Amino acid sequence: xxxxxxxxxxxxxxxxxxxxxxxxxxxxxxxxxxxxxxxxxxxxxxxxxxxxxxxxxxxxxxxxxxxxxxxxxxxxxxxxxxxxxxxxxxxxxxxxxxxxxxxxxxxxxxxxxxxxxxxxxxxxxxxxxxxxxxxxxxxxxxxxxxxxxxxxxxxxxxxxxxxxxxxxxxxxxxxxxxxxxxxxxxxxxxxxxxxxxxxxxxxxxxxxxxxxxxxxxxxxxxxxxxxxxxxxxxxxxxxxxxxxxxxxxxxxxxxxxxxxxxxxxxxxxxx
Amino acid sequence: xxxxxxxxxxxxxxxxxxxxxxxxxxxxxxxxxxxxxxxxxxxxxxxxxxxxxxxxxxxxxxxxxxxxxxxxxxxxxxxxxxxxxxxxxxxxxxxxxxxxxxxxxxxxxxxxxxxxxxxxxxxxxxxxxxxxxxxxxxxxxxxxxxxxxxxxxxxxxxxxxxxxxxxxxxxxxxxxxxxxxxxxxxxxxxx
Numbered sequence: 001x002x003x004x005x006x007x008x009x010x011x012x013x014x015x016x017x018x019x020x021x022x023x024x025x026x027x028x029x030x031x032x033x034x035x036x037x038x039x040x041x042x043x044x045x046x047x048x049x050x051x052x053x054x055x056x057x058x059x060x061x062x063x064x065x066x067x068x069x070x071x072x073x074x075x076x077x078x079x080x081x082x083x084x085x086x087x088x089x090x091x092x093x094x095x096x097x098x099x100x101x102x103x104x105x106x107x108x109x110x111x112x113x114x115x116x117x118x119x120x121x122x123x124x125x126x127x128x129x130x131x132x133x134x135x136x137x138x139x140x141x142x143x144x145x146x147x148x149x150x151x152x153x154x155x156x157x158x159x160x161x162x163x164x165x166x167x168x169x170x171x172x173x174x175x176x177x178x179x180x181x182x183x184x185x186x187x188x189x190x191x192x193x194x195x196x197x198x199x200x201x202x203x204x205x206x207x208x209x210x211x212x213x214x215x216x217x218x219x220x221x222x223x224x225x226x227x228x229x230x231x232x233x234x235x236x237x238x239x240x241x242x243x244x245x246x247x248x249x250x251x252x253x254x255x256x257x258x259x260x261x262x263x264x265x266x267x268x269x270x271x
Numbered sequence: 272x273x274x275x276x277x278x279x280x281x282x283x284x285x286x287x288x289x290x291x292x293x294x295x296x297x298x299x300x301x302x303x304x305x306x307x308x309x310x311x312x313x314x315x316x317x318x319x320x321x322x323x324x325x326x327x328x329x330x331x332x333x334x335x336x337x338x339x340x341x342x343x344x345x346x347x348x349x350x351x352x353x354x355x356x357x358x359x360x361x362x363x364x365x366x367x368x369x370x371x372x373x374x375x376x377x378x379x380x381x382x383x384x385x386x387x388x389x390x391x392x393x394x395x396x397x398x399x400x401x402x403x404x405x406x407x408x409x410x411x412x413x414x415x416x417x418x419x420x421x422x423x424x425x426x427x428x429x430x431x432x433x434x435x436x437x438x439x440x441x442x443x444x445x446x447x448x449x450x451x452x453x454x455x456x457x458x459x460x461x462x
């Protein structure tokens with residue numbers, strides 16, 4: 001997965017891009033054979049283990065408790081409210097990426113939900129043809145041509161890259177809750193974490209069921225999904241040399257596809 | 272949103288699309304009857320169609336990577352057989368209910384350098400949310416078979432290659448096979 005580096009068309013933010021560019025370079029984290037380079041893997045694995053414990057003993061129990069005591073309609077209201085606040089960050093990044101039409105659509109969405117949706121508790125915008133979009137500063141840097149940089153596992157926040165990490169800072173400043181002080185802000189921030197964890201529960205469960213090597217599964221899934229978002233759902237196919245394996249299979253005297261009928265029959269029996 | 276989607280009719284679809292449609296039709300059928308069938312019923316019903324529509328031998332071999340050359344013939348046969356059971360079990364476990372979901376084939380196109388066909392499809396949830404299910408198929412003995420499934424940009428084949436090659440290299444054949452067996456048991460117990 002290689003993206004050519006080029007100068008951003010937005011002079012105001014050119015300096016910021018330069019700074020981040022110096023930090024990450026234009027290097028991607030995939031080699032020409034499609035294998036991911038992970039220079040910080042030993043540290044990342046330690047942080048992954050720490051995060052896993054953190055989630056097991058705090059994140060999941062708190063999220064499960066929240067789901068247990070909160071009716072579904074109330075949880076939906078909380079999710080809508082927090083999404084509406086996050087939409088400000090989406091709008092900023094729409095325009096930074098030059099998606100003017102989408103930017104106006106998301107602005108309309110924010111206005112509709114903030115007013116008719118009672119401060120964002122109800123999503124009246126989606127049925128009106130103003131769907132939710134997913135944009136953040138990491139994607140913006142990707143659209144501008146900045147490489148992913150090394151893969152990072154951030155304590156408490158989870159998977160990221162050098163390119164995505166600044167998004168934490170930008171999304172904080174773009175969140176209206178950052179400018180509210182006192183116990184209300186603290187409670188809402190905590191609620192934001194709990195809501196995110198509760199909504200991620202199914203994805204985490206899927207990972208736990210399907211992963212043979214959870215650290216690598218998380219890393220590969222994260223990096224590929226981020227590319228999917230940067231390319232707005234149309235990323236280049238991962239570089240994989242399928243032909244080589246096919247050629248080897250043709251030379252393999254043991255396991256040609258039609259020669260394993262006995263195994264096939266065995267597989268159809270249920271465990 | 273639904274009206275924007277185009278369902279490809281079998282008559283106008285390519286061979287690769289027909290293979291994907293056959294799999295997706297089978298999945299929807301077991302999803303609709305999920306509770307009556309139970310896990311074991313879903314496994315039985317999906318086994319043949321999964322084997323017919325996927326090139327599981329290729330997937331296993333590609334995922335193992337260069338370590339394949341170091342395995343004995345018995346180990347290769349055993350690994351592929353277990354991997355086949357795991358693949359069917361994964362489908363049987365994950366497609367375990369129905370709430371109005373639909374599959375829509377969007378397009379079929381040839382990949383560059385003769386790398387096969389790409390069939391793009393959408394899995395539409397009842398709330399209108401779309402999950403992108405893209406399939407890469409290769410032709411083998413005049414039959415198109417699925418070798419990769421890319422869900423919302425995440426390639427199943429790339430995930431497996433990253434995981435399996437490392438486990439084999441670090442912990443060996445028995446460890447990888449034991450992990451497969453553990454997953455199959457887990458799927459069977461949970462549902």
